[in-house]
Amino acid sequence: MGTEYTLTEDDKPTPGASFLEDVIELQLLTANESLGPVDFTHPQEHHDF
């Protein structure tokens, strides 16, 4: 709580502004080919096979 977040611009937020949306939009410019969502999990404890 109380973290000061680093924004790319220092202007006042406009109505409907979303810094998270803006960042994702930029990220998508260099995104991979769409193959659908991926699940990636690790063993909960030690599992042998």
Place this chain on the structure above:
Amino acid sequence: MTGKLTLTSPADLLAYIPHLLGGTPTESFIVLTASAGALGATLRVDAPMDTAPLGFAQTVTSLAAQDENATACYLVVYTDETGDDARFPYAAHVAALGKELVTARMPVRKVYLVTSTHWAAYGSTERNPLEQITDSNANATLTFMGSAPNVDVYNPALLGKWVEPVQVPVRTEESVQEARREWDTALEAPGMPDHETTRKLAAWFQDTYIRDFLMADIITTNNGVIIDIILGKFDGRPDWKRVDHAETIAFELMKAVPEGQRAPMLTLMGWLQWLKGHGKHAERYLKLAVEDVHGYRFAELLYDLIGSVYIAEVAKNQETAYKRPTS
């Protein structure tokens, strides 16, 4: 889960997968990495639709290679699209993937096929009953340890149909701070906030700017850099109990508002699922968000991001990744 689980049969291995993924996959490829007799990471991707075998195989291999300790792997194909030769569905993709995984020094030890009616060693004429999986020692042991293969916070039957909409608050510096304070209090307290607080929080989530702060504030190990927060790059292991609590509260907030105001909470739940490494569950929540508010931008963008085979940074590392709580 505590203790050591020993998997001694293919049915054991197949029983293990739903416990790790939080549900039985459908139309999916699973790669289970392995090293020195122990299993490593579990990777699930959608079965290829129109993707060429080589491109598919290279992408899946690069994802599986996130487990740097892997020296071998198992491949499981879940599908009912068995085509002309039911023994070899997606034959070209399986062959290409096998080659790529060898090149990446994690050769495939075994390939299995699971359909909605049976399971088999890939390429064999076996038709083993699925009961062998549910009745396996591994399934019984995991269940005894407190693991459940299907865990879901979201239950649409609990959502009210006749609920008053909340009034979207006027955003001021003070209201942003008040929203963050109330949200943090709710996350720190056991149980659910009272009705009045629930409605207030649901109202604040309607404001995109405040919503962003509330989402970021769930992760106490965030480094304050927006791009890192959204991609799950944190300063250490998140407080996953707080994350689970946030997800449960988000569903509680959904119960306090009518259709058309639930998209922010559904998007939050989708993002949290993705951070946990559960892309398929995330996709489902994000679809529901866009159904709730047509064109809800944040959900659409996250949907595109997650669909671009992104794995949250926090989910890649075993030390920081989510571990499912046991009952």
